[in-house]
Amino acid sequence: TQLLEQSPQFLSIQEGENLTVYCNSSSVFSSLQWYRQEPGEGPVLLVTVVTGGEVKKLKRLTFQFGDARKDSSLHITAAQTGDTGLYLCAGLPNQGGKLIFGQGTELSVKP
């Protein structure tokens, strides 16, 4: 069974701080997606990374896919209160069609 381990599980920081969320696995994924979820809503896609070593930027968010396509990270620069939410990484295995989610990182950004 392929698993994705996210860390940290909880993160509480002050506005303006930087943070990094990690997503690790012993398995290779053909792609990795990051979602953000707010209470009472479904997850919403932030980015998809496909190539090993790939780096994508979305405003203050930087996503990286590991060279071996087994891990990924999300870095947020100068966090804002609007960044508060549950961040989920999800990997698509080389075989099969289901997306496997990590446990999530609950981020709270305080003013």
Added chain:
Amino acid sequence: DTGVSQDPRHKITKRGQNVTFRCDPISEHNRLYWYRQTLGQGPEFLTYFQNEAQLEKSRLLSDRFSAERPKGSFSTLEIQRTEQGDSAMYLCASSQTRDSPLHFGNGTRLTVT
């Protein structure tokens, strides 16, 4: 693109009752997925369809759970003889292809008392 819609948004039921949830995916999406999520955790895969064919079902899913997508459009998820451990958010998502990102509905929150 009207998005993925799920009905009902909330369901409270007594232990032992049967419940059925409905999901309407984005119209041109061939794939439809069901996930279950408990508070503060990531979604856990239940099953998925390509058109009307159910291609995979989680081994975690007991025989009390069944899902259908009869005409390759909307889908239903039924839970028979509900148990308190079934209390969770049930999320539906759709995508165009295997490699496309998932578009989620806002879920059905089930509470079993």
